[in-house]
Amino acid sequence: MTFTRRQLLQTTGASALLASLGQHAFAQASLETATIVTGFAAGGTSDTTCRRIAQKLSPDYAKSAVVENRTGAGGQIAVSYVKGRPADGATILQTPTSILTIYPHIYKKLPYDPMVDLTPVSIACIFDFGFAVGPSVPASVKTVPEFLAWAKANPAGANFGSPAAGSTPHFIGALLGKKGGVELKHAAYRGTQPAMLDLLGGNISAVSGPIGDITQHLASGKVRILGVSGAKRSRFAPDVPTFGEQGIQDMAHSEWFAFFLPAKASPELVARLNASMKTALAHKDVIEGLGNFGLEAMSSTPGELTDLLKKDTAKWAPIVKEVGFTAEG
Template structure:
């Protein structure tokens, strides 16, 4: 699921759309208050992305922009909320890919249709995952194969947390266990930060989550990142080898956050917000702020985002089937 950063960054589709729509795209009355909805807890990468972007969408797109954390059901509650909101441009969703591209394969009945119940606006950022251990794991465990061997010999410690059941980091952890022929028990949290707190407290052995959610805890001295999920080493943790470097074949996964409006949002509203997001994500303060959390700012056209959702949904189908996980079990 490698995203072509250069292709999306160089795209001129958004500008063409704005030119086609003309000045009326910007003549619409300014939004009084924009609500940016995230399905994950404050302090994590999803929340941080929303808050960084909010500072740049006000006052041009909206007089004020606020972030609401509607947590629960692995991000589904936030999506349902936006699905039912008026399509007037005053409510925007920010969500990771998993809720749209993996959940359709693990839930028999989702309370939303990823294709029909949201209006794509733009990508927000891309990032890799880290696999980290805490105080519950001996200091002699220095690599992912080390951890898998230790977990096999210590079944009570063979566990990991992730930000949500059925999320990409959940499947990264599950695939690691499968590669070693062991079951790593999974604990789902409402975001990575709650999982990190339990990792620091020794309640769980490991966490699979966005690299930035992990690196911010490295100063405690209690967290060690054993591997990163990208196709190449992360510039946010350059000394940590990738999973593929450690002999785990076909284990290269990245993820994206993206922004959406409610269904059937008017095209002029989509164009205005897309332009606002593109400008926000290109600003130095937002880029630097996201970098501090291991996130690479990246915008797109609505059409590119829609195509990416379809592509990744198809990619995850055989992976989910091979693991055999279902959220309805």
């Protein structure tokens, strides 16, 4: 199944699902507290998404909602934690889909099975990635091809950071290096913000990360976005050309944040949370708040999210093989 932003933004599947379940889905008492778990540090796009949704989560689902940052292992710790929680709806996972669609290809022993240990609820937002350089790269470098040429001529500066090893931004940076004929050394961080701090400090040359994690640092004057990963220019950085516009082909990659419950969550519970998420994601404050971080809010049905996971898992298999990256699980 092929998804477009318009289709996902206009989805009405949650309402149909609720109707099929009947009004008893609403009869269940709301939870006292729902905990939304993210595997990334406070201040980043994943954390921001969680906090925006927590503020608007329907009281019909939970009387209050809190966010818990369980960082480490590129997001695996958060997924593993939610996997082990009761399927009573009190613990919700929010994660980039790459942790579920790319990691199975790079870890021999993954502590979870994305299609078995989690129950899809809804997509949260879609976003593109940016490739940015900092003060250690000469101001004369204004495009991605120019950076790759500079990196080839300056091996000590041929490096980049990303929010996690095996993440989509990691593979984007690695692919750019391969296409430019230069090995870019990768530095993995616990989220994009720590990587951006090292970029600003001149400790690394470049960062590959969600566009919103980068644009918030442009005011410093020390960061320049050289390219974006979308099929078309990002509305959050309209003056920055895509990789494709710069002659780098087959590099259109976007990603989703999505919400999940532990495995075996009841259909009624999934429907309730899906409806609450859909309402929250359509709220003006949430749309504008996520937009400030380069995120385009949207929702989906649980079935659409399941199909998307299957589609993206298949997409990344040959890409991982091309890059040749593996990790010890």
